[in-house]
Every structure is written in structure tokens, then in C-alpha cells.
Amino acid sequence: MANVTLRNVRKAYPNGFEAIKGVDVDVADGQFCVLVGPSGCGKSTLLRMVAGLETITSGEINIGGRVVNQVEPADRDIAMVFQNYALYPHMSVFNNMAYGLRNRGMKEAEIKTRVEEAARILELGTMLTRKPGQLSGGQRQRVAMGRAIVRQPKVFLFDEPLSNLDAKLRISMRVEIRKLQRRLNVTSIYVTHDQLEAMTLADILVVMNGGQVEQVGNPLAIYEKPATTFVASFIGAPPMNLMSTRQDEIKPQLGGSAVEAGILGIRPEDLAITDQTPSGGVALSLTIDAIERVGAETFVYGSRAQDQQGVATNPGELPPGEVIVRIPGTEAPAIGQKIRVAAVRNKLHLFSGDGRKRIEI
């Protein structure tokens, strides 16, 4: 049981590349913290710095009230689950889980109790004598989890643990991880590039981009009030529609000081097909380019006329002029059809022209 605090943590490589550019994160005791971001944003590097597998160029990492910058991984009292599981291929499942306990000189009887308890929780009881090579991906994943929980560490670290599993297993393991973490109540830091995993697991969500923290907070709060256009387009699928506030179609509708903001964002689920323009809201004219029907809902990809197009300044964002609308699965528009969509004023997001700052309406 411990809290984890990162203070102005930086990591620079000898070739001058700055992987982490000053990160501050506070994870309270028992909280589930998720680091999310695109490939190469530094989230895995940051996790490995907490684990002690990467050195810290400057700043401070504190686990349970102790600065661990110079502490060996073995002495940080952490356990880590790796993306490729990193099981010891020559050891049985039992020995894989017992290894960390034996290294710490625990008595065999106590080791047996702990491993069997972990095996019971993870439903690995019948597999203790098998080698990792004889297990399926999901079972290996559970052994990796078992190896972490038998240690009863202060902090669990997860490095994209579900990305090697198939889609169905990923969802069930995601739920299992969450239940396990609640039950054991151990502080956890979890790295993923999957925003859905991030939203569902996190007590506290850290969105990273280019070695920096874009936003920290409760996942729903981030969804409702993204601090930058990067967060706006990264959290939520399909991504938020972003467009310039200065266009002829939008300018008069927004009116006043809101036009000065620069970028307008509207989530696909906040747009509805309607002929009316809600007071203070924004309406757009679209031609439908493509339709994705996924059952419960339908995604409509529409384009705005050339002279009314939007902005594209951030990674993960839509091509200029494209707008996604999320409508119920029962509605069935046709490709090529011209439609008018609208969003009410309190569902609009405004950002500064460079996308770095959120502006409240």
C-alpha cells in the first residue's frame, strides 16, 4: 500500500532526444492510474522509470514516501506485468510465481500457500506444473498477473498487458484486472494506447503526448472537458470533430467573443440530424460520403462544402472538412444525401487557435 508521486520527471537520452519532458503525477494509495497516449509518447518509458528499469535524468519519483531515484528495481517493492508476459520459459507455472519469493528468502511452506492462493484467484490451479510454452495467451497473461500478486507489492505496474490478446479475451481480462485491483486494493499504474481500456480502468487518467502530460483527471471529466484539442481527439471514439470558428458557416452562429477562440469541437454523439438550429448552438450542412453501421449505432462520415472546411492541426484528427456524426442504428441515411446536423450550445467545446488551451463558453 503506497502512493506514487512523480515530480518534474525528465528523461533525456545521450543523443539529445528528450523522451520525457517534465511530468508531474500523483497517484493516491489504492488508486488505479492509467497512462494513455499514442505510440512514442513516452508512457512506457515513464512506467519503466517508475519500475527502475530506466534511469531518471532529473526530477523525483517517490513510492510510499521514499524517493527511489537511485533504488534498484528489486528494492522498490513493485511488481510488473509485461506486454509479452516475460515468463521464465524453463520454469513451471508454480516456479514462475515462486521465483520472486524464493529470491527474497521466504520459507517454502509460505511460498506454497501464497502461490496456491494466487492460482485459485486466477483459476490456474490445474496448470501449476506446466511450462509457459504449454499455455494459451490468456493463461500466460494470468500467470504473469499471478507472479505480480504473490509478491504482495506496494505498487503494480502494467505495460500494455492486454495488447497481445484477441479482442474478446481482452475485454474479459480487462474486467478481471479491474476486479482484482479493487479486491487487493493495491496502487496500480497501467500503460495503454487503447483509449477504451484507459476510460474503463482508470480512477485517474493521464493523457500523454510527445513526452508531456496533456491532461490528468477523472476519465469522465476529461471526456467532458478535454483541456487541449489533442485530448479532445484522442479520448473518445470516433474522435471529436474539430473546425475553425472563423468560417462563414459557423461564425454568425457562434457570435461574439466565442469566434475569437479559434477552434470549435463537437463530439459525433452530440450532433443530431435536424433541420432546426438550436438557439446558440451550431448547425452544419453535410454531404454523406460513407456510412458505418455497427448495429446499435451508425457512424455517418460527411463532408462540408470546400469553402466551409475546418482545421486539422493535431495528430489523430479528421481530414479537413470531414465530420463524423453518431446516430442511432435505426436511422438509415443514404450515401450522397445532403443533411443538416446540429449541436446545442452546452455541448460545444472551444479551444485556442493552437489547440493548446480550452476556453469555456
Next chain:
Amino acid sequence: MENRAIFPGRLLACLLVFPQLAVSLIFFYWPAAQALWQSFLVQDAFGLSTEFVWFENYVNLLKTPEYYHAIGTTFFFSLLVVFFSLAIGLLLAVMANRNIAGVQIYRTFLIIPYAVAPAVASVLFIFMFQPGLGMIARALQRNGIDWNPVLNGNHAMILIVIVAVWNQISYNFLFFLAGLQSIPKSVIEAAAIDGARPMRRFWTIVFPLLSPTTFFLIVVNITYAFFNTLGIIDTATEGGPNGSTSTLVYKVFLDGKAGSDLGGSAAQSVILMIIVVALTAVQFRYVEKKVHY
């Protein structure tokens, strides 16, 4: 899923297999059969008459005490060569596998000795260990060690072991380095987080995962020590002094070439072949079971 090539006809398959079969037949099976046949014959010194004598060559051989001495020498020599060339090769590979500046340069230099022919390696070491002239020999003598491989059998043995090991380290180094690099980094990191110190990590994780490489190298190195050290021994000590460095393969060469006892020499080479085949079979039968693939 099996991943094998299917050929349209027999002809192409046979043609592709032919070169390897031809090499094996011409350079292994044919000479081996010749040796076997030769071992049943006795020839006079001038090669004028040949007589078929059944197992007389073998019986004579097993009556000579020098032969048993050579067997002992061979096993002792091979044990030392295999152990030290593997141990040093592994040590160097572990060192060169770390992230240090200029590691590529170290690796290249560590591989170069393999390109030196055994006889040339021998000559290098003869110079260094030459009593009265060689720098290492003189250093030893200054420190009160009466170093003289020409007269002292133990010194001669030490000399050929050093040369044979030095010549083989590069080969073992290369394979161990490749083996080390195939171990996933995350497994080592997991062990580090699991509280294993570097030495314990090496013996409980790295060394067991290297066992396929180690097993392969043991087989290759035993064969090396038995057969390929002929050039080293001939150049460095000529089996002396007093037969103390005369291994089985060297005795085959000595009796056949210098002693002109072709029948006896052939009988020795047949026995040598049987010993190596038996050793390799034992290794595959018993050691391989303990290997984690």
C-alpha cells in the same frame, strides 16, 4: 503447421541433395571405409607385400601401454580444453553483451582469433613460451618458475591447452553471444524486479536459457579437442616430451606417417571414431533431456 518445400519431381530433389551427399561420401564414408579395411591389413616397410590379418592390429594395439596412456592424455586434454574454452567464451560473451561504448569493436576483435590457423596459433605461443627467449617464459622464470615445456610434460600440456583454448574461444564466444541476444530483455528485467541480483539472474535465468547453445558447443568442442588439435600439437610439442602430449589423433598421425605402420594407425583411427560416435550418442541421449528448448 509444417513448412516444407514440395518438389514437382524426384529429379530436382535428387540434384539438390547430391552435392552434400557427394561430399559426405567422398570425404567421410569412403576414407572411413578405407581405414576400416586398412586396419585389417599388415604391410611391410616398403609396401611390397600386404597380408590380411583380421584383428591382429587391434590386439597388438591393446597390448601397448602407450596406447592407454594416450587415451588418458586425450581425455584429460579434452576436458581442460572444453571446460576452459566454453567458460572463457561465455564470460567474454556476457561482458560483450552489455551496453558499453565501443562494444562492436570489442566483438570484432574477440572473433578474429578464429581466423588464425591452428599451426600459426601454435607458432605464436611457442615464441611467447620459448624458454630463454619468450616474454611469458622469461616472466615466469623471473618469478622463480622453472618453465620448460621442452623437458617438462606438464608444462607441455599447459602450453597446448592454452593454444587450443585460445584458438577455440572465438567460436564459442560467437555462439554464446548469439544465444544471449536471443534471450528476451523483458525476461531479464522481470527477474530483476523479482529481486534476483545479477549473479543469481545469470545462474537461474540466463544460463538455463542458454542450455541449447551450451549443449551444441559441448558436442562441437569435444570433437574439436579430439580431432582438430592435431596441427597445434604437431607444431607446439610433437607429442612430447616423452609422449606426454601425444593424444589419440596425434598417435594416429605419428604411427601412420612417421612410423609407417599403416595397419596399426588405421586400427587406432577406427577406435577413435568409435569413441567420438559413442560420446556424441551419450550426450544426445542423456544430456539433451535436461536441455530446455
